[in-house]
């Protein structure tokens with residue numbers, strides 16, 4: 299929906315409220331909308347006609363008559379428009395079409411080893427350009443929503459810092475809007491996925507939720523009383539940089555002993571190499587002495603799922619570090635739910651089970667009573683759903 303100001307504001311607010319009611323309660327009749335919103339039938343009819351013209355709602359069946367004319371139902375049409383969701387990770391770009399219910403309709407993955415070079419942004423913009431060139435229905439596109447690790451000022455649309463991709467103060471929103479002529483949103487990936495969990499996930503009814511993103515680094519998104527907690531520069535939730543050892547490994551942030559240097563994928567990968575050198579048996583590689591080891595995070599997670607001995611022993615220490623970090627989060631925020639996203643991990647795996655056990659062992663009982671620690675509930679498309687959620691949150695926000 300387009301937002302305008304001035305005299306039309308009241309009408310607009312009513313239309314947003316009516317759309318919200320249709321999204322949440324539809325299929326619904328116009329008279330029930332009027333009853334629920336306490337708006338006049340004329341206001342409801344005129345707003346619904348506007349929404350029908352925009353294609354955002356459709357006629358969805360005819361109800362039972364309670365004496366007079368049979369009521370006609372209207373319902374939300376989530377496929378009538380879409381967002382182009384873009385997920386930048388340190389080693390891959392995902393781009394896809396996501397509908398207005400945060401469902402990913404199609405996606406493309408572009409693996410890229412751009413971590414060492416300084417071209418992550420131009421690479422991303424070029425891939426978006428390729429993707430758009432193939433979109434035949436661009437008139438239905440509401441905009442592009444990009445998520446990335448690092449510190450992001452979502453309001454200003456600037457990537458403040460991403461040390462791994464060598465990005466400092468990149469005005470990505472402005473760059474992309476200028477190049478593509480579409481509305482652009484940007485946000486931190488963990489914040490966006492936490493928002494998606496809160497709006498579209500299984501634990502959406504819980505008001506205090508923390509999402510932890512594992513992978514090349516470690517981040518978190520904190521939903522506090524149903525809103526993303528961003529901090530003053532958009533940097534809240536840098537969970538990977540809480541220090542667990544003042545004499546530990548020197549981190550790229552300048553501090554020592556940051557959690558992510560002990561539990562991120564690169565650190566786990568190095569542990570795998572150490573174990574292989576010792577000759578530990580594993581199903582992950584067929585040639586133990588192979589010099590270049592091509593084990594991906596998903597290979598590792600698959601091996602873990604199959605109770606691979608090496609995969610399990612490699613995780614022993616990272617589980618303890620992770621649990622210690624989570625206990626700090628639990629003590630600070632007392633959340634209802636902690637959700638963990640890591641590659642293809644979407645089942646209650648060995649890793650989650652062990653972390654859960656350890657956290658329950660270490661934290662105050664009063665904080666762990668009823669606390670859920672689970673994998674992300676958004677499925678394999680959690681990153682693109684996260685990207686779209688940022689846009690949808692603003693698009694459907696009542697302009698008060």
Ligand SMILES: [Zn+2]
Nearest residue numbers: 539549551556
């Ligand atoms: Zn650090």
